[in-house]
Amino acid sequence: KYLADIVLVRNSKNTASLHEIDADAELLDEDESYAIATPAPATLFGVTVAEGNATDAEGNTYAIDPTFAAIPEGDAEAWKLTGYVLADDNDKPVIYLTASQAIDRVALPVITPAEAAFLDKTTVSITCATEGAAIEYSLDGGKTWNPYTGAFDATASGEILARATADDMLPSHEARTEVVREYLSGDVTITVDEQEAVTVITINGPAGAAIYYSLDGAAEKLYNGPLTLTNDTQAVINGQIKAYALESGKRPGAESVRDYQIKFKPEVTGIDGVGADQEAGSVRVEGNSI
Structure with missing residues (x-):
């Protein structure tokens, strides 16, 4: 039986697989592994073989007769073989090689x-x-x-x-x-309720999400409920809050930014419309005196 472009592929130092390239050459099963035995100190790969055989998975032994051509020397991964098979005196197949050529493998994509x-x-x-x-x-x-x-x-x-x-x-x-x-976490909504001397900030986000916020550039904190900000000065306090949501298995959501004010509570002088330490028209109030 004629062997057309059978490829011998190195699996390890002493094992190889025989593969068919030509669809018409149906001698050996593709990807079937063959144990290679050679007389010491020769090996099949890299050294000219004086005598050897291949044993398939079922224990059948195939003699590799190098009379016509030997496996080439070198460290190639595979060889393309041409030859034919004849039965020996015991009716076992003998592989006769007429040509052998080292071949390379295509680079890994x-x-x-x-x-x-x-x-x-x-x-x-x-x-x-x-x-x-x-x-x-x-x-x-x-x-x-x-x-x-x-x-x-x-x-x-x-x-x-x-x-x-x-x-x-x-x-x-x-x-x-x-x-x-991956998916982004949902958005958050910041609500600011500005009252006299007190500002309440509420943040809402996706159900079950953790919400993180930062006031005026300070370190992030986990949001656990409405924030109550007070003002004990006599000047308006301006600030900014940033917040985002983080849902399990998702990336942090888009950051929401909101400006806020904390108003102050005017001191009472007893004079309608006039706060302490302020001018109203031509009247000046200092403390509780005009």
């Missing part, structure tokens, strides 16, 4: 972003260092593959897989990355 968290969408691009390689990608764990023709948008969380192929080379390994869609 690079997925950008390598990993990313995004809000609405993220743009995904895939490149491969092997010139002329055809790239394809999968968004469902490898169940279906799509040809990569250019950057595309990912709008949901999940794993992105990519692989590449090129003529006369082993397919690349699969590259993979995870993208995560």
Whole structure:
């Protein structure tokens, strides 16, 4: 039986897999692992084989006869083999090689972003260092593959897989990355109730969310209920409050900003319309005296 472009792929120092490239060559099952045994000190990879055999998963032994061509020297990952199979005197198959050529593997594709968290969408691009390689990608764990023709948008969380192929080379390994869609927490509403000498600030946000606030640039605090601000001076106090919500599993929400005032309580002089230490028309009041 003729072997057309069978590929021998190194799995470890002493094991390999035989893969079919030509669809018409149906000798060995694709991806079936073969244990390689060779006389010491020779090994199959990197050294000319004087004698050897391959044993499949069922215990069947296949002699590899290097009479026609030996496995080439070098540290290649795989070789493309050509040859044929004949039965020996015990009716066991013997592999005769007529040609063997070391082949390279297509470079691992690079997925950008390598990993990313995004809000609405993220743009995904895939490149491969092997010139002329055809790239394809999968968004469902490898169940279906799509040809990569250019950057595309990912709008949901999940794993992105990519692989590449090129003529006369082993397919690349699969590259993979995870993208995560995140969501913003809801908005907050700040209500300011300005009374005489007292200002009450109330903050409302999404149900169950933690709300954080800062008064006039001070350190953030967790909001636990209405804030009552008082004024014991005789001047208006101006300030600013900032607040945002943080829901479980989400990013902080948009920051809400609101200016506020705390009015003061005028001192009483007993004179209608005239406060203490103030001028009204031509009348000046100091303390409780005119």
